[in-house]
Amino acid sequence: MIDKVLHDFLIIWATIDPIGTMALFAALTANLTDKERRVTAFKTITYAALILIGAIAVGQLLLGAMGINLLSFQVAGGVILFLFGLQMIFSDNSPDKTGEPLHDISVFPLAIPATASPGAILAVILITDNNVYSIQEQLITAATMLAVLVVTLVLLLLSGRIIRIIGNGGASLLTRIMGMILAALSVEFIMEAIGVDKWVS
Numbered sequence: 001m002i003d004k005v006l007h008d009f010l011i012i013w014a015t016i017d018p019i020g021t022m023a024l025f026a027a028l029t030a031n032l033t034d035k036e037r038r039v040t041a042f043k044t045i046t047y048a049a050l051i052l053i054g055a056i057a058v059g060q061l062l063l064g065a066m067g068i069n070l071l072s073f074q075v076a077g078g079v080i081l082f083l084f085g086l087q088m089i090f091s092d093n094s095p096d097k098t099g100e101p102l103h104d105i106s107v108f109p110l111a112i113p114a115t116a117s118p119g120a121i122l123a124v125i126l127i128t129d130n131n132v133y134s135i136q137e138q139l140i141t142a143a144t145m146l147a148v149l150v151v152t153l154v155l156l157l158l159s160g161r162i163i164r165i166i167g168n169g170g171a172s173l174l175t176r177i178m179g180m181i182l183a184a185l186s187v188e189f190i191m192e193a194i195g196v197d198k199w200v201s
Helices: 002-016 018-028 034-065 070-090 106-115 118-126 135-157 159-194 196-200
Strands: none
Touching (some): 002 135, 002 159, 034 106, 034 118, 070 159
16 A cells, blocks of 8 residues: 555656646746735645546546547556656746736646646546556545645745745756656556566566
8 A cells, every 4th residue: 555655646746746836836926926826826736636636536437438448548648648757857947928917827827737737637547547446545546646736735835935945957957857757657557558567577
């Protein structure tokens, strides 16, 4: 159980990427007041939590209704997560500023795709497979996901101070390290789906 919690934590942490989200949040909210930054942080995490909980609850059912085998989805997901990891490694971390005065940045790009990223949505579906994990294990995974979101919220609230301490270079370095970890975990997804791990063992 501890191994699964650690495994799930690493995957969810890497795909949500709290460090990268914090850096993006700091850049996009630089002109807001402290109160507006706090409100934006709470809204961002709330929206992201709803999206990811929805993915855990109905994601696999939607796949079943569409006739998609979860192993096929796992292979495709592993490829996508690998590319996502490469993007984290080689990204220049430049924020996409829309310049729209009425645009709610807590929804886009902070909640989705920055926090509840496509990689995170895909990951939580795969690691709560109804055919592999019990309801208790899925609840533990959901709790792990919420714990990562709480940590992300704390980082968002402290983003200004943290960026001043580690600098943009430090945040970029940590993001690239998590990208490498994610790339390795995505290979494990693919190997597990096609049974390579069984051949090796």
